[in-house]
Amino acid sequence: MTTNSPLPRGIQHIGVTVPDLEAATRFFVEGLGAKVAYDGLSPDDEPRQGAEVERQLGLPRGAAIHRQRMFVIGEGPGLEVFEISGEQRPAAGLADFGLNHISFDCDDIEGSLRRLVDAGGEALSEVHGNSRYEDSEGNGSVYVKAPWGMLIELQTIPGGHYYPDDSEAEVWMPKPRA
Secondary structure (H helix, E strand, O other): OOOOOOOOOOOOEEEEEEOOHHHHHHHHHHHHOOEEEEEEEOOOOOOEEOHHHHHHHOOOOOOEEEEEEEEEOOOOOEEEEEEEEOOOOOOOOOOOOOOOOEEEEOOOHHHHHHHHHHOOOEEOOOOEOOOOOOOOOOOEEEEEEOOOOOEEEEEEOOOOOOOOOOOOOOOOOOOOOO
């Protein structure tokens, strides 16, 4: 079905839920250089809860949003982090349906990995080569598990991507640092 409605301009933010917002803040600040943009819901606010909130946000019955914070990490979409009580499941892994990781482009992947591990993350391996179309000269990738189980990928592609002949677009990358 074709429509004349405008298409989205791009990803504005990515949302994740953590068990402890202050601990996650330390992890994101120390490990990724995150900056707090604002708190959408602070400890001084009443939790967002009830049947209407559950309906609007798809929360399970009895869940309550206690904290909500927006971060900026380098260049690109924001990271909105929630602390929610109620019925919860462990973080998804790469093989699970839905959002399974966030990837960050790094100029110094080894230094970024050390920093993220020092902040409490667990590297799942050493830095290794990227997959096809990302495996240009000097590339590398490594997954790190955050303290609450979420997967974070650190990636470097200094030689850039290459594309098949039938590619319809090039992927967005942060601007190089000056």
